[in-house]
Amino acid sequence: MHLPRDPPRIESILSDERISKDILSEEIEGYAKDFNKRYLHWSEVRYRDTGQFDPDTVWARMKLVRMDDSVTLVFGKTQYRYCMSDRIMKMLREFDVRAAADFFPNVIDPHGKVYYSVSSLMEESIASSQMEGAVTTTKKAKEMLRKNIRPKDGSERMIVNNYRAMMFIKDHTDR
Incomplete structure (x- = not known):
């Protein structure tokens, strides 16, 4: 040894x-x-x-x-450093997709599943829109989606449309 x-x-x-x-x-x-x-x-x-x-x-x-x-992640006086490799990002993405698609039925309570699923779809639509050029903060975009606020510009419209498309697909996956 x-x-x-x-x-x-x-x-x-x-x-x-x-x-x-x-x-x-x-x-x-x-x-x-x-x-x-x-x-x-x-x-x-x-x-x-x-x-x-x-x-x-x-x-x-x-x-x-x-x-x-x-x-670097700071908790009080303690600092942690971590590095997100491509492999880890792929594994987290796979976990995220499976959790949202109900492959882990007993891990999250029913209310938590709905919240996680909607939150995950919001994150996906916001990040996707930002990658395509939408200019807004994630916090502002989430607030707009949660409160159903009418989009004020093209960037916000792109996020709302992307989110609605994802919700439509989610609601019609059984077809």
Whole structure:
């Protein structure tokens, strides 16, 4: 059995000028992208084939990329950093779709299912419209949809129409 080893400290790796130049190489970038795509942990990376490079150096490049893509969440005096990989986003999307489509019948109470389903459709229609060019905040768009406020411009109209289309599809899925 292998004893766990703490991940290498990025600061100590970057302090070595020769290694810090390696970190910027295209070859290490390839390893880092491949390993980050699967969001490998240090305990896995240290045993992978990293070509001519030390796994510590590849890990440092992976961590730099993750740090650049990370989000910081603050709870009082405690900070958490996390990185949402494409794989995690796909899994969350799948969970969201299944939950809204009632594939998890006993997880949410009936009132919660309706609320979650409608809220999910709102989020989807707002985000989709924003990606297509609608200019408004998510908070303002949700308020407009919840209170059934008449749209004031093309952006709001796009969101309302998108939401109505999704509700129509949801209401007619049995056909």
